[in-house]
Amino acid sequence: MPPDLSTLHGGSLLLAWQLKDKHVLIVGGGDVASGRIESVLVADARITLIAPRACLHPLTQYFVDNSDRITYHDRLFAGPQDLEGVDMVLTAIDDVETSRHICALCRERRIPVNVADIPPSCDFYFGSQIRSGPLQVMISTNGRSPKLANIIRRRIEECIPEHAGEAIEKVGELRTKLKERAPGVGGEVGRRRMRWMVDVCSSWDMEELALLDDKMMKRLLDEGWEKNQVPKLEDVGGKTRKSTAGRPLEEQAGPLLPTALGFIAGAACTALILLFKQRS
Amino acid sequence: MPPDLSTLHGGSLLLAWQLKDKHVLIVGGGDVASGRIESVLVADARITLIAPRACLHPLTQYFVDNSDRITYHDRLFAGPQDLEGVDMVLTAIDDVETSRHICALCRERRIPVNVADIPPSCDFYFGSQIRSGPLQVMISTNGRSPKLANIIRRRIEECIPEHAGEAIEKVGELRTKLKERAPGVGGEVGRRRMRWMVDVCSSWDMEELALLDDKMMKRLLDEGWEKNQVPKLEDVGGKTRKSTAGRPLEEQAGPLLPTALGFIAGAACTALILLFKQRS
Numbered sequence: 001m002p003p004d005l006s007t008l009h010g011g012s013l014l015l016a017w018q019l020k021d022k023h024v025l026i027v028g029g030g031d032v033a034s035g036r037i038e039s040v041l042v043a044d045a046r047i048t049l050i051a052p053r054a055c056l057h058p059l060t061q062y063f064v065d066n067s068d069r070i071t072y073h074d075r076l077f078a079g080p081q082d083l084e085g086v087d088m089v090l091t092a093i094d095d096v097e098t099s100r101h102i103c104a105l106c107r108e109r110r111i112p113v114n115v116a117d118i119p120p121s122c123d124f125y126f127g128s129q130i131r132s133g134p135l136q137v138m139i140s141t142n143g144r145s146p147k148l149a150n151i152i153r154r155r156i157e158e159c160i161p162e163h164a165g166e167a168i169e170k171v172g173e174l175r176t177k178l179k180e181r182a183p184g185v186g187g188e189v190g191r192r193r194m195r196w197m198v199d200v201c202s203s204w205d206m207e208e209l210a211l212l213d214d215k216m217m218k219r220l221l222d223e224g225w226e227k228n229q230v231p232k233l234e235d236v237g238g239k240t241r242k243s244t245a246g247r248p249l250e251e252q253a254g255p256l257l258p259t260a261l262g263f264i265a266g267a268a269c270t271a272l273i274l275l276f277k278q279r280s
Numbered sequence: 281m282p283p284d285l286s287t288l289h290g291g292s293l294l295l296a297w298q299l300k301d302k303h304v305l306i307v308g309g310g311d312v313a314s315g316r317i318e319s320v321l322v323a324d325a326r327i328t329l330i331a332p333r334a335c336l337h338p339l340t341q342y343f344v345d346n347s348d349r350i351t352y353h354d355r356l357f358a359g360p361q362d363l364e365g366v367d368m369v370l371t372a373i374d375d376v377e378t379s380r381h382i383c384a385l386c387r388e389r390r391i392p393v394n395v396a397d398i399p400p401s402c403d404f405y406f407g408s409q410i411r412s413g414p415l416q417v418m419i420s421t422n423g424r425s426p427k428l429a430n431i432i433r434r435r436i437e438e439c440i441p442e443h444a445g446e447a448i449e450k451v452g453e454l455r456t457k458l459k460e461r462a463p464g465v466g467g468e469v470g471r472r473r474m475r476w477m478v479d480v481c482s483s484w485d486m487e488e489l490a491l492l493d494d495k496m497m498k499r500l501l502d503e504g505w506e507k508n509q510v511p512k513l514e515d516v517g518g519k520t521r522k523s524t525a526g527r528p529l530e531e532q533a534g535p536l537l538p539t540a541l542g543f544i545a546g547a548a549c550t551a552l553i554l555l556f557k558q559r560s
Contacts, residue, residue, distance in 0.1 A: 002342045003318060011322040011411060012296035014418035015404040019293050038283060042291040062282045094466045110390040117466055124295040127416075131291060134422045135432070136407075138294035142414045144452030147481035148489075152415070152444055159439035164432055172424030186374050186397055201427035209428075262542025263549075270550040 012125065012142055019045035023085055027051065027077050027102060028092035032116050034059035035126075036090045041067060042131065048086070050077055051093075080105055092116040119143055128153040133165030134172060166210035171201060174217050181221060199230045208233045208240060292405065292422055299325035303365055307331065307357050307382060308372035312396050314339035315406075316370045321347060322411065328366070330357055331373075360385055372396040399423055408433040413445030414452060446490035451481060454497050461501060479510045488513045488520055 022045045026036055029051030037060060040047055046069050049060070053074045056064065064072045077098060083089065089106050091099050096118065103121035106113035115121035127140035128149035137156060141149045161167075175197055182189055200220070201209070211233065212220070219236035223229075233240055302325045306316055309331030317340060320327055326349050329340070333354045336344065344352045357378060363369065369386050371379050376398065383401035386393035395401035407420035408429035417436060421429045441447075455477055462469055480500070481489070491513065492500070499516035503509075513520055 002339055005321070005343075005346055008318065008321040009324050010414060011324075011416055013299050013319055013323040013325075014407065014409055014416055015295050015297050016292035016407055016418070016420040016422065017295050017404045018402060038288065039293055041285070041288040043293040044289050044291075045293075059282055063285075066285055096465050112392070117470070122298060124297045127294065127296055129294055134290060134424050136291055136294055136420045136422065137432075137436070138296070138418045138420075140296040140416045140418075141448045141452070142296065142416065144414050144448050144455065145477070145481060147478045148444070148448050148451055148486075151481065151486075152417075152440060155439055155441065156417070156436050159435055160432060161435065164428070168421045168424050168428050171428055172421070175424065185376050190397070197425070198427045201425060201431065206428075206431075256538075258536075259538040259542035259545075262539035262544075263546035264542075265539075266543035266546025266548075267550040268546075269543075270547040271554065274551065274554045 010142065012140060014127075014138060014140065015124075016136065017043070017088075017124075019043035019088070021046070022087040023048065024088045024090065025050065025082065025086045026090045026092070027082075027098075028116070029053075029056040029060045030092060031057045031059070032092035033057065033090075034063065036092060037063045037070070039126070039129070040090070041069060042136075045069070045088075047071070048082075049073065050075060050082060052076060077102060083109060083111060086111055089113045090116075130157050130160070132160065134168045135160070135165050161206040163206045163210035167206040170209055170212040170217075171197070174200070174212060174220065177217055177221060178225060181225065196225055196228070196230075200224070203230045204233060208238065211238050211241070290422065292420060294407075294418060294420065295404075296416065297323070297368075297404075299323035299368070301326070302367040303328065304368045304370065305330070305362065305366045306370045306372070307362075307378075308396075309333075309336040309340045310372060311337045311339070312372035313337065313370075314343065316372060317343045317350070319406070319409070320370070321349060325349070325368075327351070328362075329353065330355060330362060332356065357382060363389060363391060366391055369393045370396075410437050410440070412440065414448045415440070415445050441486040443486045443490035447486040450489055450492040450497075451477070454480070454492060454500065457497055457501060458505060461505065476505055476508070476510075480504070483510045484513060488518065491518050491521070 019040065020043070024040045024045045025048050026033055026040070027050050029049065033051065034057045037047060037049070041063070048071045049064065050073045064070055083105055089102060089111055091102050091114070093099060099115045099118055100121060103113050103115050112123045113121070114124055114126065125140065125143055127138040128146065130137040130153060137160070139149045139153045139156065178193055178197065182193060184190060216236045216238050220231060223236065224231050299320065300323070304320045304325045304327050306313055306320070306327055306329050309329065313331065314337045317327060317329070321343070328351045329344065330353045344350055363385055369382065369391055371382050371394070373379060379395045379398055380401060383393050383395050392403045393401070394404055394406065399405070405420065405423055407418040408426070410417040410433060417440070419429045419433045419436065458473055458477065462473055464470060496516045496518050500511060503516065504511050
């Protein structure tokens with residue numbers, strides 16, 4: 001069924017922006033800036049940070065001291081020359097006038113810009129985020145409630161499968177090996193590759209995918225891809241760990257355990273009562 | 281504790297890109313393009329779609345026929361003139377050469393571009409998405425496994441609180457009213473506003489926030505913000521619905537219910553056994 005067009009509005013376009021080897025300018029050094037620095041480092045960018053040393057949040061100071069991908073300038077924003085060769089600008093300062101000025105300079109130069117706390121000066125917003133290896137999740141309330149975004153983030157965090165990050169890593173490697181074995185962009189081979197990868201991901205569970213090693217991937221491609229089928233983990237030399245260790249007992253047994261414990265307690269109490277009654 | 285710098289790499293910068301009244305060019309009309317159109321419409325953009333009519337996916341055709349925000353051209357990409365006044369370009373065509381050409385033209389003009397299926401020609405990737413009113417969630421595996429992203433999306437979908445979308449909508453309205461009552465960007469008033477909103481969101485649950493109406497918001501501001509406190513839902517004229525209908529019984533009672541049922545069953549069985557034994 002096609003979507004109801006009247007519901008398609010009021011949102012943002014959620015994106016995973018690529019910053020590998022790009023140059024990001026961050027103006028400001030407070031706690032908001034420290035969060036920005038972390039997000040940008042995750043995306044493999046180089047950072048130029050402009051902020052008087054007195055304004056540096058301890059975490060910002062830690063990044064400046066320990067990351068070789070940050071060039072730090074102990075001063076205020078100086079003007080258009082600070083934007084040369086810059087691919088993205090993030091400001092997090094209290095000075096509204098300077099913020100708006102930086103935004104205008106960026107817009108002239110078509111440099112994507114985010115000015116903390118001034119939505120009209122933002123080409124994009126940040127959301128609340130979760131990261132586990134190559135898995136990243138963003139929760140956006142489209143600027144309406146950062147706090148609710150955080151509450152929802154915590155709930156989501158709890159329900160992401162335990163081995164999701166590892167599974168994604170391994171499936172990524174398998175996909176790269178498959179592309180080497182059956183190269184080509186798009187067309188029939190691209191579609192066949194996609195179908196087979198979907199079949200593998202649908203037939204194996206996260207925990208099994210996370211167990212894949214080089215040897216097992218080779219067997220999976222030899223005996224699976226080549227014969228257009230999906231072998232089981234055991235067929236390619238793997239052994240499921242299916243460990244439930246670490247999870248609370250209740251969760252492992254569902255309602256069975258409390259029912260059983262209740263039954264035993266009920267039986268014991270009644271037996272004791274009746275036995276005492278009999279003796280007296 | 282500061283984050284381990286050696287783990288901060290290999291990801292993307294997840295963003296909520298703002299497209300209100302911006303102009304997005306989509307080249308291609310297949311099923312990938314139809315998904316792009318939907319995402320872009322959600323973000324309130326105008327779309328120019330370039331694709332021969334014979335290549336239109338039924339959903340693309342539906343959007344072209346029914347949305348007044350799409351300008352459709354029944355032809356192939358014609359050259360740089362198609363990029364005039366465009367703020368973002370998304371291509372989803374099988375022609376790799378044309379795709380790369382469009383990407384090069386966009387890079388020269390600093391227009392953000394995504395070329396489906398050719399990662400090096402993408403300034404950004406799309407992830408798997410969830411939307412519920414103003415709430416948007418994106419799951420990215422950083423290009424490693426779209427299928428696992430989908431599986432994780434379904435799990436996350438199940439654990440988003442039922443009234444999250446409505447709650448976010450209402451909190452957004454409350455925040456706007458608060459900004460009208462206590463205006464100013466940043467500084468002490470900004471911080472106080474933020475603290476109070478955080479307190480409201482932390483003390484009320486999603487279901488209660490979703491119940492807020494104009495009258496209740498006014499009372500919440502009068503009796504809460506003005507007196508620097510957070511009244512309860514009942515104090516501002518609300519009545520919690522606290523419906524647990526629809527949820528399985530077990531979930532409502534936690535392990536208490538099965539334990540109690542087990543206790544009663546155990547007691548009854550033992551009583552019966554002992555009574556029969558006594559009689560015989």
